[in-house]
Amino acid sequence: MEIRQLTMEDFENRAALSQFAFQMTWTEEQTAARKSGFKPEQDWGAFDEKGELMSALLLLPLEAWVQGRKLAMGGVAGVATWPEARRQGCVSRLLSHALKTMREQGQSVSMLHPFSFPFYRKFGYELTIERKKYTLDAKHLPPRGEAPGRVVRMTAPDIGVLDGIYSAYASRYNGNLVRTPKWWETRILTQEGSNLAVYYNESDVPEGYFYYKAKERILTVHEMAALTETARRALWSYAANHDSMVDEVALLAPMDDQLPLMLSDPRFKQEIVPYFMSRIVDAEAFAKLYAWEKGAGGESVLLQLEDRHAPWNDGTFRLSWSEEGEGALERLDSGSGRESGRGGEAIVCDIQTLAAMLLGGRKPTWLASVGRLAGSAESLRLLERRIPERTSFLMDFF
Known part of the structure; x- marks a missing residue:
């Protein structure tokens, strides 16, 4: 072969x-x-x-x-x-x-994006991105209300404006893509019969957009990005103005979305959909690039990683942090001490579990409780303090 x-x-x-x-x-x-x-x-x-x-x-x-x-x-x-x-x-x-x-x-x-989650788990990938899928009757839409600023339909897409909003919104989550102008042109702005609306605040600064399609009495929201609560309310008021022409609204949202709490009646169809898997390719390089939580300088834990398909990740390492949250993963051996570490202070896990922690928002202490990793309580608590809490989300598909 x-x-x-x-x-x-x-x-x-x-x-x-x-x-x-x-x-x-x-x-x-x-x-x-x-x-x-x-x-x-x-x-x-x-x-x-x-x-x-x-x-x-x-x-x-x-x-x-x-x-x-x-x-x-x-x-x-x-x-x-x-x-x-x-x-x-x-x-x-x-x-x-x-x-x-x-x-x-x-x-x-x-x-x-896996055809089979079990298949790709064998190769070190792990579920890190889930999304909420909402299907609601138009009557459930947030009530229309006055908001400062204005919502303007964008008849000709201005990628500069859209990407400015998108980048500020997407960077709040782990997993969203950094979009290029070509990606916008060939991957995003390709939905026939769709419309764009942009919210501008009182200072005429764009703070949100609504990309959608109204057809056969269904309002399909391709993307909605709001940088402020005012922008969110203004865009939902704009959506509510379609109530005479739609019976149903369908959209995808990040796992931290709180739309049900914002509505007078939260009884509508809500699903959690497993979406994308992630994998850490180079653990040492990733630890340097990752923005860890700030804390006391000189803190560290021992980490024993198992990675059958990327031998450079397989072995025993020391994960240490600076006061400013810069991390370093230093190899100590090639894995020969793996078994001796199970009863000691070292955190023992596979590469999938590391991705679940650093990219998927799963806490080390919880993963230990379900048998996905092992280690001393002190080491697990330290690692957990150093991982910033951030929801994972992906608005794209590839």
């Missing part, structure tokens, strides 16, 4: 594999568009001894917001395998190669 980047000559085979795996049929126009946008350097394939493509994945060079900082992130997408090549280790080899590639490219974290 050979693992290599695709070339333009591989496009037809890659296109056939993708259409088969994801049960799609592209039109001639769609095929031409995908070919013109094909970036073979981002596609990796597993080939048999005859040079036939067996499996492939897309590795996207992206950035994500983590604790208010922009981190280089490897987005894994388009993973596909022909039926006759399944259960031969193709995806395992591709993912292992992708991890090495991401590390070389300085991408300390990776994210993906």
